[in-house]
Structure formats: structure tokens, C-alpha cells
Amino acid sequence: xxxFYSAIIILVTILLAxxxxxxxSKVFKGEKTFLDFFEPIEKLIFKVSGINPLAEMDWKxxxxxxxxxxxxxxxxxxxxxxxxxxxxxxxxDNILSMEPTQAFxxxxxxxxxxxxxxxxxxxxxxYFSQLLALVFLQFVSAGTGIASLALLYxxxxxxxxxxxxxxxYQMVRACTRILLPLSIMLAVILLLNQTPMTFKGxxxxxxxxxxxxxxxxxxxAAMVAIKQLxxxxxxxxxxxxxxPFENPNGITNAAENSAILLIPIAMVFALGYYLDRKxxxxxxxxxxxxxxxxxxxxxxxxxTGGNPVITEMGITQPQGSMEGKEARxxxxxxxxxxxxxxxxxxxxxxxMHDSFTALSGTFQMLGMQLNAFYGGVGVGFINMxxxxxxxxxxxxxxxxxxxxxxxxxxxxxxxKIAILVALLHPLLIxxxxxxxxxxxxxxxNPGEVLKWxxxxxxxGFSEMLYEFTSAAANNGSGFEGxxxxxxxxxxxxxxxxxxxxxxxIIGPIMIAGSLSQKKYIPESSGTxxxxxxxxxxxxxxxxxxxxxxxxxxxxxxxxxxxYLTILR
Amino acid sequence: MIKNLKSSLILTVILILMFGVxxxxxIYTIGLVFPSNSVGSPIVKDDKIIGFENIGQSFTDDKxxxxxxxxxxxxxxSTGGSNKGPSNPDYLAxxxxxxxxxxxxxxxxxxxxxxxxxxxxxxxGIDPNISPNSAYIQVKRIAAVRNIPxxxxxxxxxxxxxxxxxxxxxxxxxxxxxxxxxLK
Numbered sequence: 001x002x003x004f005y006s007a008i009i010i011l012v013t014i015l016l017a018x019x020x021x022x023x024x025s026k027v028f029k030g031e032k033t034f035l036d037f038f039e040p041i042e043k044l045i046f047k048v049s050g051i052n053p054l055a056e057m058d059w060k061x062x063x064x065x066x067x068x069x070x071x072x073x074x075x076x077x078x079x080x081x082x083x084x085x086x087x088x089x090x091x092x093d094n095i096l097s098m099e100p101t102q103a104f105x106x107x108x109x110x111x112x113x114x115x116x117x118x119x120x121x122x123x124x125x126x127y128f129s130q131l132l133a134l135v136f137l138q139f140v141s142a143g144t145g146i147a148s149l150a151l152l153y154x155x156x157x158x159x160x161x162x163x164x165x166x167x168x169y170q171m172v173r174a175c176t177r178i179l180l181p182l183s184i185m186l187a188v189i190l191l192l193n194q195t196p197m198t199f200k201g202x203x204x205x206x207x208x209x210x211x212x213x214x215x216x217x218x219x220x221a222a223m224v225a226i227k228q229l230x231x232x233x234x235x236x237x238x239x240x241x242x243x244p245f246e247n248p249n250g251i252t253n254a255a256e257n258s259a260i261l262l263i264p265i266a267m268v269f270a271l272g273y274y275l276d277r278k279x280x281x282x283x284x285x286x287x288x289x290x291x292x293x294x295x296x297x298x299x300x301x302x303x304t305g306g307n308p309v310i311t312e313m314g315i316t317q318p319q320g321s322m323e324g325k326e327a328r329x330x331x332x333x334x335x336x337x338x339x340x341x342x343x344x345x346x347x348x349x350x351x352m353h354d355s356f357t358a359l360s361g362t363f364q365m366l367g368m369q370l371n372a373f374y375g376g377v378g379v380g381f382i383n384m385x386x387x388x389x390x391x392x393x394x395x396x397x398x399x400x401x402x403x404x405x406x407x408x409x410x411x412x413x414x415x416k417i418a419i420l421v422a423l424l425h426p427l428l429i430x431x432x433x434x435x436x437x438x439x440x441x442x443x444x445n446p447g448e449v450l451k452w453x454x455x456x457x458x459x460g461f462s463e464m465l466y467e468f469t470s471a472a473a474n475n476g477s478g479f480e481g482x483x484x485x486x487x488x489x490x491x492x493x494x495x496x497x498x499x500x501x502x503x504x505i506i507g508p509i510m511i512a513g514s515l516s517q518k519k520y521i522p523e524s525s526g527t528x529x530x531x532x533x534x535x536x537x538x539x540x541x542x543x544x545x546x547x548x549x550x551x552x553x554x555x556x557x558x559x560x561x562x563y564l565t566i567l568r
Numbered sequence: 569m570i571k572n573l574k575s576s577l578i579l580t581v582i583l584i585l586m587f588g589v590x591x592x593x594x595i596y597t598i599g600l601v602f603p604s605n606s607v608g609s610p611i612v613k614d615d616k617i618i619g620f621e622n623i624g625q626s627f628t629d630d631k632x633x634x635x636x637x638x639x640x641x642x643x644x645x646s647t648g649g650s651n652k653g654p655s656n657p658d659y660l661a662x663x664x665x666x667x668x669x670x671x672x673x674x675x676x677x678x679x680x681x682x683x684x685x686x687x688x689x690x691x692x693g694i695d696p697n698i699s700p701n702s703a704y705i706q707v708k709r710i711a712a713v714r715n716i717p718x719x720x721x722x723x724x725x726x727x728x729x730x731x732x733x734x735x736x737x738x739x740x741x742x743x744x745x746x747x748x749x750x751l752k
Contacts, residue, residue: 005734049579050571069576076580123646136588168579175587187595194622196608197592197599202645203610205617207625208745209632214645215623217608222595226587239648242691244622245608250735306684307654310663314679315687319699323659323688324649327636327697330736352649352691459653481651566655 002332005254006300009336013258014265014285021269021281027177028150028170028274038176045172053172056163059513062151063506065167066144070111070502073137077107080133084126091126092201093216098124101490108494110134112501113141113376115227115234115347115476116493118485122216122237127199134234135223139175139183142230145378146174148505149267152382153274155512156406159520164512174378178263179230187225189255194248197221220245228259231376233347233476241337241350242326253329253350257337260346264374267381275406279531284384287540291373295363296339302360303331308568324352335360342367345376347476354454354463354479358566361462361479361559368473369429370547376474379501382508389418389511391535391542395528404527408518414511421507425472426550428496432468433554435492437461452489454481458565462558467493472500611742619742620644624696627745630673631713633698633706635741636685637666640693649691663687674709681705697738700729716751724748 026033046053057065081103085096098106102118109116110133119125125134147170154165191197202216220236224246227234241247241256265285272281306317320331329337334351341348342364353364367373372383389405393415396403403410440446440453447453453460463479470477471493478484484493529535599606609621619625626642627634635642639650652659666687667679683702703725711718728744729737 002736008734045579045582048582049575051575051579065572065576068572069580072573072576072580076584120646120648131592132584132588135592136584139587139591140583168575172579172583175583180587180591183591184595184598188598191595191599191602191605194605194609197596197606198608199596200607203608203617203620205619205644207619208742208749209625209627209629211626211642213625213642215608215620216645216647219592219596221599221606222592225595237647239692242649243647244624244692244694244696248622250732254734309655309660310684310688313660313664313667315663315667315682315684316680317684319684321654321688322685323652323654324691325688326691326695327685327699327702328695328732328735328738333735350691352651354651354653355649355691357654454651455653455656455659457655459655462653479651480648481653562653562655 002330005250006332006336009254009257010261013261016258017262017265018269020262020266022273024178024266024270025273027173028153028270033177035177035181042172042176046168051168053166053169056165057167058162059151059155059164059509059516062164062167063509066148066505067502070144073140074107074111077110077133077137078103080129081106084129087126087128090128090131090199092199093126095124095126101487102485105490105494108497109476110137110232110234111141112474112497113145113230113232113345113379114471114474114497114501115232116471116478116497117234117476118490120238121235127218130223130236131219135226138223138226138230138232138234139179140171142179142226142232142377143171143174145376146178146267147171147378148509149378149381150174151509152385152512153271155509155516157275158516160517162513162517164509164516179226182229182259182262183225186229186255186259187221190221190224190252193252195221195224195252196245217245224256225259227348228256228346229263231260231264231344231346231380233341235348239352240348242352244326247350249328253333253337256348257340260337260340260344260348261374263377264344264380267378271381277406277531283531283533283536287536288373288384290540291370291543292339292343295343295367295373296336299339299360299363300332300335302357303335305357307357309566312568321357324355326351338364339367341477342475343373343375344380345371345473345475347470349477352480353466353477354481358559358563361466362555365466365469365555365559366548366551368469368475369425369551370543371425371473372543372547379474379504383504385508386418386421386504387543387546388539389414390422390546391539392528392530393418394542395535395538399528401526404521405515406530407520407523408515409521413514417507417511421504422546424499424503428472428500429465429468429551430554432472432492432496433465436464436468436488439488440464450486452483452486454483458558458562462562465554465558468496471496474501611746621740621743622696624694625742627741630709632745632748633703633710633741634686635698636690636695637688638693638695639689642694644694647693649693650689674706676708677705696740696742698741700725700737700739703728703739703744710748714751720751721748724751
């Protein structure tokens with residue numbers, strides 16, 4: 001049955017993404033939609049802020065606007081987290097202020113749409129912080145990603161002009177027209193299925209057996225809805241959507257899992273409508289889905305197979321591996337979620353990734369390391385765009401023609417930027433992991449002094465590799481056994497998140513800026529057809545060769561070695 | 569630059585109000601339509617909240633159905649999983665200990681009959697559910713302790729199976745144990 005449910009979730013999501021993609025394309029273009037009653041509100045917002053939303057800007061002006069407002073958000077969230085002790089309201093459980101490096105890490109992780117969460121929601125964040133800082137940023141950081149993509153699409157559609165549209169206009173409308181209505185719908189589904197939404201503090205309960213237990217709760221439904229739709233992933237409680245308040249049953253699980261994938265997939269359909277190249281959109285969806293299934297199917301097989309060491313103890317595992325998983329989801333739906341959340345840079349979980357069987361960690365990490373099979377809202381397609389530029393370039397070299405991308409010549413500048421952006425990701429992940437491993441090795445008795453790792457041997461290495469992978473991909477999930485709330489991890493992953501967020505936005509927008517001013521060259525018989533299956537295969541190979549190959553040695557040291565050790 | 573900064577500041581304030589205050593208050597207002605759901609679906613008995621439907625409780629007594637092992641001792645104020653990897657020797661020793669405990673408390677049950685979910689910790693640490701098999705295997709023990717015919721308890725388990733949509737077939741351990749207490 002679970003296999004059937006999984007197929008339903010994937011299919012329904014793709015079917016919903018088609019009309020949503022058409023709608024998003026209209027929102028990007030500023031065309032009429034059925035939600036135009038928001039327009040007076042938006043106009044008022046822009047008027048009060050002194051912004052002319054119709055003033056088109058070039059790539060530099062847009063990037064300035066994007067970075068400035070992101071900096072303002074960072075300062076705001078730092079302020080809120082450092083002053084929790086004095087929050088005037090919405091802090092019934094009297095949560096104290098965060099420690100500075102933890103506040104830095106949390107602020108960066110929410111501004112960058114990562115939600116790495118080195119704190120635990122029920123003990124580390126007041127309701128005030130959760131709503132006015134974290135939920136607010138879950139909207140606008142997703143809005144930033146979507147707006148960046150809108151600028152990119154404009155650049156691709158343009159002919160000989162510098163103007164990419166207006167960042168503020170796209171960002172605000174991404175929030176009001178796309179994220180808000182979908183979040184309200186999802187929040188209602190959650191409320192119907194017993195997800196709480198209350199400002200009451202925790203409740204002390206004497207259990208049936210006579211133990212006294214404090215049950216944490218809060219305004220959960222509002223946060224869970226936007227964390228899934230905006231590929232944020234930051235949950236209200238420590239264990240995220242594994243917690244029965246965040247994800248009470250099969251229906252919420254299906255709705256949330258679908259919400260994780262929905263907007264990233266719709267963004268690609270939006271490209272098809274925006275540029276009127278539907279065939280190209282289908283081709284990209286096909287490449288992405290092939291990659292998604294390539295990671296998903298072996299993960300499901302691994303999890304349903306169970307942990308071989310436990311089988312050896314004489315326990316049969318007809319259900320599969322259950323450590324770190326919830327009875328109401330079981331291994332198949334947990335595996336489906338774990339790959340959905342890692343390929344999309346969402347990072348919410350419905351089971352503990354640290355306790356998956358050995359090989360599954362490889363697929364979860366690969367999802368984040370490639371970061372382009374659906375990807376985050378907006379930024380997912382931006383990553384795919386980088387791979388497409390490289391694929392076009394390599395194809396061009398193979399046939400000895402100047403490479404063209406949708407009728408625009410690709411020249412030295414674009415390829416340089418694309419390669420730099422593509423190589424940054426492995427540099428951050430492998431460099432960070434190397435730094436952490438080195439620190440661990442030169443420390444005497446690290447298990448007592450640093451106390452980072454929750455597991456010995458290969459799995460301990462995987463915990464560090466996973467953390468940097470998650471930070472660089474702006475994912476936010478973790479091998480949560482890692483004791484990451486230390487100044488080393490707070491600061492190092494904070495820097496990695498910043499670089500891993502802004503450089504892959506700045507680079508592609510620069511490319512969009514330069515493509516935008518180029519003349520359009522009509523297709524001829526020698527043009528590489530980007531919507532042909534041949535190009536699809538080319539693109540898939542480039543992703544695997546450029547993207548995956550660099551990570552294989554590190555993966556061999558971690559999850560693959562662990563797998564081989566316990567293989568029976 | 570200055571103009572950018574000023575616009576950014578004002579826009580930020582408006583967006584904080586929209587998405588950090590009005591949006592959650594809106595969802596809260598919708599939630600008032602479902603008064604029980606929105607406060608976490610408490611179970612009230614004699615005017616006292618004795619638990620929440622979806623928050624698992626610790627059951628170690630032989631007279632109750634046991635739920636999943638928990639890495640946090642069913643502490644619903646600080647939830648989480650064990651985060652132990654599949655090859656971790658400490659973890660495997662823990663699983664072995666759980667197997668031994670289960671066999672001692674459930675004489676007559678063979679090791680290979682124990683569902684793996686009863687010896688592995690849940691992800692949230694407060695998993696409210698177990699599968700029907702995990703309940704059936706405990707029927708004999710509970711019948712003996714409570715001096716109630718096995719058939720009667722098995723019937724109770726049968727009634728407690730929840731037909732879930734899009735999820736696994738499960739039993740809510742707390743609700744089952746509440747019914748069990750009403751039997752006598």
C-alpha cells in the first residue's frame with residue numbers, strides 16, 4: 001500500500017504543478033490572475049516604502065536591492081534572538097536569549113532559506129521569535145529565491161536590453177500571490193488533522209501510568225505550512241515533522257510531502273509558459289524526475305530491507321528498518337520524504353536521517369550535493385541553469401560551434417561564472433569537512449574534549465560530511481546526532497551557508513544580465529536543439545560527471561564504507 | 569544606497585507585520601473553528617487533561633500495552649530520536665537489551681516474533697502508535713496480569729485498529745490502554 005501511496009504523492013504533485021506553473025508565469029509577468037484583489041494592498045505597501053515597482057532595474061541594481069534587504073532581515077532576526085529573555089508577549093514558557101554564535105547561525109540559516117536549526121524549537125525559541133522572526137523569514141527568504149528566478153527568466157526572454165525587472169515587485173508578489181495562499185490552504189488541512197495552533201504554553205500532564213510530563217505545543221500549523229512550501233524546512237519542534245504535532249497522520253504526511261516538491265516543480269513548468277517553450281520544460285522535468293527516482297528507489301529498497309546487523313540478532317524485520325522512524329509512516333513513506341526533502345533543499349524530516357541504514361545516507365547526501373533535481377524554490381532551477389550552461393558549452397565544443405543557449409551566444413564570461421558557481425559547492429562541502437576532520441584529528445581525546453560525534457567510525461565522519469553538505473546546499477536537515485551547537489559548527493556552517501546561498505544567486509543573475517543584452521540568433525539547422533532527448537541525456541551526464549564525481553571519494557569514506565562493513 | 573536601505577527598512581516592517589503577525593493570527597482564527605484540534609487534542613477525564621491524543625506516553629507496566637522505545641523517555645518537552653547509526657556498537661547493545669527485557673516480560677514469545685519497531689526507538693521519542701502485530705504479541709501478557717480472557721483483549725485490539733488514509737495501519741497505544749482500564 002505504501003508504494004501505491006508514494007506513487008500517488010509524486011503523480012498528484014506533478015499534476016498540481018502544471019496549473020501552478022502557468023499561474024506563476026502570469027505572476028512573474030504581472031498579468032491578470034484571480035488573486036488580483038491583493039493588488040491594492042501591494043500598491044499600498046510599495047507606496048509606503050517609497051518603491052516604484054514598475055521601475056525596471058539592471059542586474060546590478062537588482063542585486064543591490066536583494067542584498068541590502070537581506071542584510072536588514074539578518075540584523076532583525078539577530079536582534080530578536082538575542083533579546084528573547086525580554087520579549088514582551090508570546091513567550092509563555094519563558095525561553096531565554098540565544099547564545100551569540102547560536103543566534104548568528106540561526107539568523108544566517110533563516111535568511112538563507114536553510115533552517116539548519118542548531119537550537120531545538122520547544123526549548124530554544126519563544127513563540128515571538130518563531131513567528132516574528134522565523135516564520136516571517138520563511139516567507140521572505142523563499143520570496144527572495146523565487147524573485148531571483150523571475151529576474152533570470154526575464155533575462156532569458158529579453159532581447160538586447162539590460163532591464164531584468166524589479167526585485168522588490170517580484171519578491172513581494174512571490175510572497176502574497178504564491179506562498180501566502182498556498183500556506184493558508186495547507187495550514188487548514190493541518191488544522192483539520194489535529195495540528196495545534198495555539199498561543200497557550202506547555203501543559204503539565206499526569207500520565208496514565210502516573211508520570212508527570214510537560215507537553216510542549218504552540219502556534220504550529222502556521223509554521224509547518226510555510227516551512228514546507230517555501231523549501232525552508234525549519235520545524236516548530238526539534239524532531240521537525242517527525243513530531244506528531246507537526247505531522248499527525250498519513251494525510252498530513254502526504255500533504256506536507258507534496259508541498260515540499262510542489263513549488264520547485266511548478267517553477268520549471270513556469271519556465272515553459274514564460275518563454276513559451278513547453279517542450280524544454282518537460283525535458284527538464286524529465287531529467288529532474290529521472291535523477292529523483294535514481295536516488296529514491298535504492299533508498300526505499302535499503303530501508304525496507306532493514307538493518308542487517310539487527311537481522312543477525314535474530315529479529316525479523318518484515319517492515320524494514322524502524323530506528324528513528326514513526327510507526328504511522330514506516331520505512332517507505334520515510335524514505336520518500338527523506339529523498340524529497342534532500343533533493344529540494346527543504347530539509348524538514350519525518351524520520352531521523354542519522355539512523356537510516358548505511359547506504360541511504362549516500363543518496364540523501366547526493367541529493368543535496370547535486371542540488372538540482374527540483375531544488376529549492378527558485379534557486380533549484382537556478383542551479384539547474386548552471387548545469388545547462390555547462391552542458392551547452394560542452395556540446396558546443398564537441399561539434400565545434402559557438403555554443404548557444406536559447407538563441408543567445410554563450411561566451412567566455414558566462415562559462416567562467418557558471419564553472420565558478422558549479423565548483424564552489426564541492427569546495428565548501430569538502431573543504432568544510434576536511435577542516436572539521438582535521439580539527440577532530442589534531443585534538444587529543446576528541447571524544448571527551450569536542451564531544452561532536454554521536455557515532456564512532458565511518459558513521460561519525462558521515463555526520464560531519466552531512467552537516468557541511470546540508471549547509472552548502474541550504475538544505476537544513478542533519479545527521480542530528482552531531483552536537484552542532486558549538487562555536488566551531490555555528491560559525492563554520494554559518495559562513496558556508498552564506499557563500500552557498502548568495503554566490504549561486506549572484507552568478508546566475510550576472511549571466512542573466514549579460515544574456516539579456518545579447519542579440520537573438522534565430523535557430524538554424526546547426527543549432528543544438530535544447531528540447532531534444534539528446535540534450536536531456538547530455539544534461540544528465542553533465543550533472544553526474546561535474547556534480548557527483550567530485551563527491552564520490554568522500555562518500556566512500558563515509559556511508560559506503562559503513563555499508564560494506566556491515567554487509568553480510 | 570541610502571534610498572535602498574530606507575525602502576528596505578520600511579518594507580521589512582510591513583512584511584514582518586503581514587507574515588509574522590497577521591498571517592499567524594489569521595490561521596489562529598481559523599483554528600478556533602476546531603477548538604480541540606487547535607490546542608493539541610487533549611484527552612480530558614474528570615475535568616483533568618490526562619494526555620494528548622497524538623502524544624505518546626511511557627508504558628513500562630506489565631498491565632499496559634507498551635509503545636515504541638523512546639530515546640528521550642517520552643519527554644514531550646524535549647523530543648527527539650536516538651540518532652544512532654546502524655553499525656554503532658552502543659546502539660546494538662541497547663537493542664539487544666530491549667530484546668532481552670521483552671522476552672523476560674513476555675514468556676512464550678519467540679525472539680523472531682518480536683516486531684522490530686518494539687526494540688527500535690521512534691524518531692520523535694513520543695510516537696503514539698504501534699502496529700497491530702505489536703499489540704497482538706502483548707495480549708497474552710496483559711491477559712495474564714489482568715486476569716481477563718485473552719479473547720476479550722484481542723477483541724479490544726481489533727476494535728482499536730485505525731483505518732488510516734495514506735499512512736500505515738496503526739493502533740493508538742494511549743487510547744487502547746484507556747479502554748483497557750475501563751474493561752474491569
